[in-house]
Amino acid sequence: MHPILAHLRRLALYLLAWIPIALLLAYLLGMAHTIRWQEAVAVAFPLCLVYAFVCLSAWYSCRVTPLERSSFSRLFLTHLTTALLATALWVIIAKVLVIELSQTSRAPDLELRFAPEIPILVGTGILLYLLSIAFHYVLLALEASKEAEARVMKAGILARDAELKALKAQVNPHFLFNSLNSISALTSTDAARAREMCILLGDFLRRTLGLGEKASIPLGEEMSLIHAFLAVEKIRFGSRIQMQESIAAEAMDVQVPPLLLQPLVENAVVHGIANLVEGGSIRLDAQCKNGDLAIEVENTYDPEAPARRKSGVGLANVRQRLAARYGNRASFAVKAEAQQFRVSITLPVEREATPA
Amino acid sequence: MTSDAQKRIRVVIVDDEELARQILREYLSKHAEIEVAAECANGFEAVKTVAEKKPDLVFLDIQMPKLDGFEVLELIGNEAAVIFVTAYDSYAIRAFEVHAVDYLLKPISQERFEAALTRAKERVGGKPAPHALPVSELSAAARPPAQYADRIPVRDGTRVFIIPIAKLDYAEAQDDYVALASEGKKHLKQQTIASLEAALDPSRFLRIHRSYIVNLERVAKIEPYGKDSHVAVLSNGLQLPVSRAGYNRLKAYLDR
DSSP states (O other), rough: OOOTTTHHHHHHHHHHHHHHHHHHHHHHHHHTTOOOOHHHHHHHHHHHHHHHHHTHHHHHHHSSSSSGOOOOHHHHHHHHHHHHHHHHHHHHHHHHHHHHHTSOOOOOHHHHHGGGHHHHHHHHHHHHHHHHHHHHHHHHHHHHHHHHHHHHHHHHHHHHHHHHHHHOOOHHHHHHHHHHHHHHHHHHHHHHHHHHHHHHHHHHHHHHHHTTTTTEHHHHHHHHHHHHHHEEEEEEGHHHGGEEEEGGGTTTTTTTTTSHHHHHHHHHIIIIGOOOOEEEEEEEEEEEEETEEEEEEEEEETTTTTOOTTTTTTHHHHHHHHHHHHHGEEEEEEEEEEEEEEEEEEOOBBBOOOOO | OGGGGGGGGGEEESSHHHHHHHHHHHHEEEEETEEEEEEEHHHHHHHHHHHHHSEEEEESSSSSSSSHHHHHHHHHHHHHGEEESSSHHHHHHHHHHHHSSSEEEEOOOHHHHHHHHHHHHHHHHSOOOOTOHHHHHHHHSOOOOOOOOEEEEEEETEEEEEOOOOEEEEEEEETTTEEEEEEEEEHHHHHHHHHHHHHTTTTEEEEEEEEEEEEEGGEEEEEEEETEEEEEEEEEEEEEEHHHHHHHHHHHHHHO
């Protein structure tokens, strides 16, 4: 669709812009004094109204000869031909109009007196049409850049969506393989515990499976996921893991992105507890403060532990997810002290509307 | 078992998880010729135990407290055949395929375990593998690309020292060893200076001589020495020889 014809507001603005052009044309026509000012105005205004629409046709010729992909000769020929055709059409219309006006008593002999004005009309016609071509090329360029921008934005959104989905569906393969190895070890010595661990692992996996599609879950649900995760890890690490929790009652039904905290607790186990011979403790704190949910995950760690591969990826993901979802309404901070590693998060309190 | 049944094979199991050690113990218990000499739950303990007990074979976990499996291997050298045991590590797998006796992935199957044990027995009974590389080369291969060492483990008898890279002043080649100077002490490590150079971040360490690598932060000034050679003066006053190629490299760095 034509970018101006298709929008009433734009069309009105466009026609308004032609009023000074019509005045200018009237001035040019009246300058020679062969016709009167009133006659010049009476001719110029209807002519410009018609020509305003004729000039819109430049859009089609501009579209088929894009500036950057057409040869100079092609551009020159196309636009010169269309400009001449449009001008010829305009002159014919002018003639008809003048003949019609001559018939009236107000403009006697206008047809004769108008003859010397024809070259002016031809010159203006060509010039105006060329201007319209330039104007349409600008319009096309604007449209193209807007489209490109929209495409880039859409691609960005799609990429982020995909990343989040992948992130949410992810279960750390290390965790899975190590757990399976523990179960395998237990089968011959303690079949009941092996079975218990199978059930705990199954419970954890089932909980993570459904979460991929959900945008948010109550904090309480995330906590039961963390409990399922820790139950498995406690069989692996035994007394090396100590967990302390203090979650305010009013925080339990705050909506949080799923699998936001579990990776933090997993980090605390993998990068903290697993590197301590005697084990250590994880502290998880969640409170509502001034409309924000403040969460802290803190664990003991060995600052001199061997560097684990890929460390820090989990933290970066949590930071990105918070930023993508809440922008500057959420905060994320990491602090590594002598023996303590702490991640602090705040995010706006959102609750699901409960049916009264 | 067969005729080697006479020869007892002494094994050390290293893993920080009790259940992971338990399954190896169980698989090993089916072999009368195997004696589990010790079990360790961390890297320091592993190095100490291997030095004391001199086992033939070590089952070594990768992710452990204190020292990881690669660092342990770097320190115990060729003293024992090593089978790595890990859950999942693509870099490690690449390195084992080239260098180690074998590697086992958790969960470990009995069949796969037996195959690895058979290979290890061949190694223990015979000579070192024909393509055996110096251990330091092995650990370099296991390091992820574009990641430089942030610490260097060294061993003195049964004791292990960790030298953080920032505390390494310079390294000097001494035959098959490098002497690592840190905090006024020198630690000897069996490693070529070339492989040490490859492990160090080139923006922080520079090879200034055939036998010397220096920590650039420690260089106070460069002085001419004799007719056309130079010495690098460290901030603690020590002087290290600088070769002509080393001088050019050093100048290129300082002119930046």
